[in-house]
Amino acid sequence: MDKIISCCGVICSECPYYPTDCKGCPTIKGQVFWLEYTGENICGIYDCCVNSKKLEHCGKCEKLPCDRFNGSDPTKTPAENENDLINQLHQLHSMK
Template identity: 70%
Template sequence: MVQVISCCGVICSNCQYYPNDCKGCPEVKGRVFWLEYTGEEICEIYDCCVNRMKFKHCGKCDSLPCDRYNESDPTKTQEENDNDFIGQLAQLKKMK
C-alpha cells in the first residue's frame, strides 16, 4: 500500500479514519472531518503550508515547528497528541 502523507507529517494512510471517514489531507485539501470540532473550514497547518507558502510539506519551512503545531486534535488525549507531534516531526525530517 502506498503511504499517503499530509504536509504536516501525519501518515494519513496509517490513521484509523483513512480512507472511509477521511481520504487524507492531500485529497481533501486540508478540509478534514475533525474540523467540525474546531469550527474551522480548513486546517491551519495545511492552509499555511500548501496554500500560502506553496510548500509540499512543512519540512521545507524554516519556522518548523511553528505555533500551528501547538493545536491539539480534540478527538485524542494529550499523550496521543504529544506522540503524534513527535512522529510528525520525525516524518518531516525524513522528507526534507
C-alpha cells in the same frame, strides 16, 4: 499500498479514519472531517503550508515546528499527543 502523507507529517494511510471518514489531506486539500468541531473551513497547517507558502510539506519550512502544531486531540492523553507530534516532526525531517 503507498503511504499517503499530509503536509503536516501525519501518515494519512495509517490513520484509523482513513479512508472511510477522511481521504487524506493531499486528496481533500485540508478540508478534514474534524473541522466541523473547530468551526474552521480548512486545516490551518494545510492552509499555511500548501496554500500560502506553496510548500510540498512543513518539513521545507524554516519555522518548523510553528505554533500551528500546538493543537491537541482532546480524545488523547497529553502523552499520546506529544508522541503524535514527535512522530510528525520525525516524518517531516525525513522528507526534507
